[in-house]
Amino acid sequence: MSARALPATWTPCYAPRTTATSPIGSACKHVAMSPVSRARKKAAQPSTPSVTGLFKDVLRDFSTLGAEPGVLDVELLTSEVLGQWWEIEVEEDETPLGMELIAFAERKITPAAAALLAGLRVFAETEEEREAAAAALNTVLGRGIPEPEWAADLAAVTVGDCWRTGDVFGDESSLLCVFSRGGVEHGLLALVDFTEGGRIRDVVVVDKPQDVLAEMRQQAADDPDLVTLERVLPERAHQLLADGLAATDVVEEPDVSEDYARFHALALAWIRTLPAPEPSPEITEWPEQVREEVVADFIGSGLVEDTDATRFYARLLVDHGCETEPGSPLRVGPEKLARFLESLLDGEFEVDEAYEDALEPALLGWVTWAADRAGLPEAARVALLESATEFLEEFAQDEDSALDVYFDGSEGIEDPAELAEALARRMFAVPTVYTEIGDEELELEPADPEQRRLLVIGEHPEYHEALAEETFDGEPRMRLALKTTIVDQLWADEPAEVWQAARRLSETGLERDDVFDRLVDALAAQLTEAGEHEMDYDVDDYRKALDELS
Structure with a gap:
């Protein structure tokens, strides 16, 4: 039982939240994000x-x-x-x-x-x-x-009106449900993220729902071309909330607010008082033929050149839409575009170097085509193209900065394909330069071995307290040391079999953490005592063990 990751302290803080802490307005800020x-x-x-x-x-x-x-x-x-x-x-x-x-x-x-x-x-x-x-x-x-x-x-509340405001693109929506009890109104306010299939990213209780509604109305009045406001049936609100919470709760590490867990149980109970939910939309997976027909329709629009590179990016956009938003794969919005570029930056897709220059015209052409298809108003189209242009500029800067972060110039790698492979290997070893140790947020340099070690430690917050007290010992300490060793091996590509094994395991569908577990097991099996507090291993045997991983 003690192995479970339980909260460190119990710190009750349960006063009703006010509108000042609500997620209202976030759905209207996407154009500038x-x-x-x-x-x-x-x-x-x-x-x-x-x-x-x-x-x-x-x-x-x-x-x-x-x-x-x-x-x-x-x-x-x-x-x-x-x-x-x-x-x-x-x-x-x-x-x-x-x-x-x-x-x-x-x-x-x-x-x-x-x-x-x-x-x-x-x-x-x-x-x-x-x-x-x-x-x-x-x-x-x-x-x-x-x-x-x-x-x-408890939970004996009367259902009132439900309202929804959001961006005209459909990236996000703030949903307000009003409940009353004893003549006093309260509101349940949720932020729905449609770029990830309608997941709920924030949910809070507000004690003055009419003030929130007034703010929603003001936002729609101030920016009618980009902000929508509508009254929704409680049945529809029930479906959005229930499906959104369920979709979020199955994600291993969901991107949610700090308040999400705090109000989660209350939200579920109040939602149960709503009328029976509308049926969830039926989602049919697009087969290969349909996806290729969409690509052909886009190419046939005349907005882009018909090249292998353009077709490649168009198909990536279709596949990305089917994966992240299967109910509306071709919907286009600033946040959805940003998520797509993030997936490229994170190396989720292999992109031929010869196709890199085609990304900008392909994406901007897609934005124009998808906006026309969706019938977006002119102001929304302009804002969408501006956001796409900004994201592309930032994407290019991030790609350049990645090379600066992961290479110090001493490697002598000139071949672009070899450089891309080395970058992928080092980013697998150290996927981010940010970490949090204790209460301190750090941005570190992975090229520095000591800072690289801290980045490895940062991935395992369950060990931070023990490390600080110098009581960290046994198998956890050994596995953390072995993982650090493997990260160093991947960084230097020595032995090369480590990266080869990591790629094979990743291609089988294993997540990064699972791949490291297998690599650590392979190294641990080779260890022998070399003296007091020292371990050693035979490099040839280690290489053979790595070659056998699949």
Whole structure:
């Protein structure tokens, strides 16, 4: 149990959020965005205290609610409790932490236990956990603890109007659902990202939804050519929210706000009070023939030259749309274009050097063609072309800067193909120059061996506290040392079999972390003791082991 990555501390903060912290407006700022070079940082993870200690802290915070707390305060606290382990993966043979918390509370004969279980009976995120919490609450009440007077009011909200504002391109949308209870209105505000299939990237509770609605109306009035505002049926809102949360929750490392986990359980409970959702749109995967027909239609528009390079980029754009937004593959917007260029920059596609100069005319032609197809207004087309041009300029700068970051000029590589291969190898070894260690965000130079080591350490925040206290030992320390060794080997391409093995494993579909696990295992199997605190390995045997990886 102690191996689970649990929150380091329990710090309740559950006052209703105001409109000042809402995501409203972000959907209207895309034209000015330039996300191609945004820092791809991975937030540091907390340390791992005991499960029992966490559960005791939870009960302690419920004991401070008092005899007559505000119902919304109880809802927010319960949601925040569940959000503490929203991202924690549970192995098949492990009991979910929610079920463990319920069992823990069931053993306590206290008002705090009754309050917690009353909250979990409504806000636990699975039907199994809600039923278990209800049964546990009955057990606690049967021992003489009174049921909280507010228990029946949890999630007992009345559905009001639902509104949606967004950019005219359809990249993002801010969805506001108004709920009321006892004559007081609250709002659930979600940011829906359609560039990733309608995922929810932010969700908050707002205490003055009419102020938020007024802001939405003002944005649409100030920029009617680029901002849309519409009232949506609660059934449609239910479908967008339910599908969006479900799509986000299956992503291993979703790009969400800090508040997402905090309000997640409350959002699900309030969403359940909405009318039955509209049916989710049926999505049919485009076969090869349809994709090629789209490419041919684009080429036939006369907006671009009919070359192998142009057809190559057009097909990449079609495939990217099918992968990231299968319900609307040909929709075009600034954020969607930025994501496409990011995929190119990250090396997700192999691009022939002879095709590089064709990227700009192909992309700008695609933007014009797709905008015409979508019937976008003239102001939106102009803004879209301006954004595409800015992104292309930034993309070119990022490509140049990558060479500066990953090479110091001493390598003597002149052949462009060889240079591209070396860049791919070093970027696989060290995919980002940004990291976070403790509370400090760092931008480091991977060409420096010591800074490269810090970048490797930064990928494993679960070890940071132990490293700082110099208590880090055993297998974790060894595997981190071996990973650092392999990163150095990839950087120098010595032995060359390391990169060859990494490419073979990647081509089988393994993720980068899994590839490194296999490489570390191969090196670990060759280690022999060479003295006190020293290990050695036979290079020839290591090369053979690498050649056998597939």
